[in-house]
Amino acid sequence: MEAIARDLKLSLDPVAFAKELGFNPDSWQAKVLMWFGNRILLNCSRQTGKSTTAAILALHKAIYKPDSLILLVSPSLRQSSELFRKVTDLLNRLTVRPRKVEDNRLSCTFENKSRIVSLPSSEATIRGFSGANLIIEDESSRVPDELYRAIRPMLAVSGGELILMSTPFGKRGHFFEEWDKGENWEKVKITAYECPRISEEFLEEERASLGDWWYRQEYECEFVEPVDSVFGYELVMGMLSRDVKPLFEEE
Numbered sequence: 001m002e003a004i005a006r007d008l009k010l011s012l013d014p015v016a017f018a019k020e021l022g023f024n025p026d027s028w029q030a031k032v033l034m035w036f037g038n039r040i041l042l043n044c045s046r047q048t049g050k051s052t053t054a055a056i057l058a059l060h061k062a063i064y065k066p067d068s069l070i071l072l073v074s075p076s077l078r079q080s081s082e083l084f085r086k087v088t089d090l091l092n093r094l095t096v097r098p099r100k101v102e103d104n105r106l107s108c109t110f111e112n113k114s115r116i117v118s119l120p121s122s123e124a125t126i127r128g129f130s131g132a133n134l135i136i137e138d139e140s141s142r143v144p145d146e147l148y149r150a151i152r153p154m155l156a157v158s159g160g161e162l163i164l165m166s167t168p169f170g171k172r173g174h175f176f177e178e179w180d181k182g183e184n185w186e187k188v189k190i191t192a193y194e195c196p197r198i199s200e201e202f203l204e205e206e207r208a209s210l211g212d213w214w215y216r217q218e219y220e221c222e223f224v225e226p227v228d229s230v231f232g233y234e235l236v237m238g239m240l241s242r243d244v245k246p247l248f249e250e251e
Helices: 002-012 014-020 027-033 050-064 077-091 145-155 173-181 200-210 212-218 233-239
Strands: 039-044 069-073 100-103 107-110 115-118 134-138 161-166 186-190
Touching: 002 014, 002 050, 014 027, 014 050, 027 050, 027 186, 039 050, 039 173, 050 069, 050 077, 050 115, 050 134, 050 161, 069 077, 069 145, 077 115, 077 134, 134 145, 145 161, 145 173, 161 173, 200 212
Parallel strands: 039 161, 039 186, 069 115, 069 134, 134 161
Antiparallel strands: 100 107, 107 115
């Protein structure tokens, strides 16, 4: 009876589940773990723990929601497999683990029919998946826009959840556009200064080594102009107007 009550608590409380894994979440991580929406953007500094937080959510859903399909997407298959490795490392921390009926370097299937799959970065090779319950897109600012547009329809029928997480990489691409103007998103910004595991001395050294452009993005989570931009983003957007009739219209 005690084991059943404990399992019920873990199924309802992802923060308790994280602690069961030996992970004590920061306050922002606890809020993300308890998030019950459909779309969330994690604009978080390097080394703040966003990947671990997402991996815990993936594992929790796989264990406690049978027949779930969880997809891990990154700019490269190597990066997707690294996120998958985080999931399997967390799984191995559990004293009582769900039995796996399939297990390889890139995916696994549990006895409850839940699957976790790490995907390549090619839009053409991922279209066979549908009905995803959770898609985690890591390093979103570097993921091609066509890949992002290919994964969104996988949530159409399932009503599944989508997590985009990254540091910024200029004012361009879908990660910036969703952060800047996207609606129906939970938006979380965590700079390096908010992470107790990153020292001020380290950040001072990084600012001196990386320069302002890289530092502001990697550690302060700011969307700055690409270094090759001739005109700034705000200037270009300010020049656009729906009141001006185009010179040429599509037939």
